[in-house]
Amino acid sequence: DGGITQSPKYLFRKEGQNVTLSCEQNLNHDAMYWYRQDPGQGLRLIYYSQIVNDFQKGDIAEGYSVSREKKESFPLTVTSAQKNPTAFYLCASSIMVAQGTDTQYFGPGTRLTVL
């Protein structure tokens, strides 16, 4: 899983609660990404960040928020506005977004379950 850590590994949330998923990387990468994985649907992009204090919405950003205050960290908050948050969440990083040949490196994932 490279130099990317995600915590917690499992997370349980009650309906109406906001929760924050942690993602940290020590690869000195500029770009970081959040994906959601559901069975049979592959990976869907939630948010990405090209540089500190900048981030862009992906395909399914509604109900999620992010921040990028440090190069190493890209936390994801799942808000109560997300209608169906139960899923496996993956964080990734790459050297930069504006470099199509870059490899993405993934963290081990966080499995979020709404009770």
Next chain:
Amino acid sequence: AQSVAQPEDQVNVAEGNPLTVKCTYSVSGNPYLFWYVQYPNRGLQFLLKYITGDNLVKGSYGFEAEFNKSQTSFHLKKPSALVSDSALYFCAVRDSRGSGGSYIPTFGRGTSLIVHP
């Protein structure tokens, strides 16, 4: 616009036999193609990528992939499958022309490889 398709949800193969996991793509420029593997409840691990040059790309764990521009395909192959190769495999593509200065990859839905003893 870029897209990628993995036409098989599941591939079954006997241990010791060759395996192929299929991937086709569509881009407006040139493709940058990637294969990743995912074991249960784990993140994705990079296997190999094609950027330019030789159409046969060799990667980790004995896997290789063949880029075919005329068929817009990038199939993953291994000459002799192991039970431990059983996992979920993802193909991803980026378009060399990018979009708005970014090169966000598009992932396929994944193919579950099952290797039987």
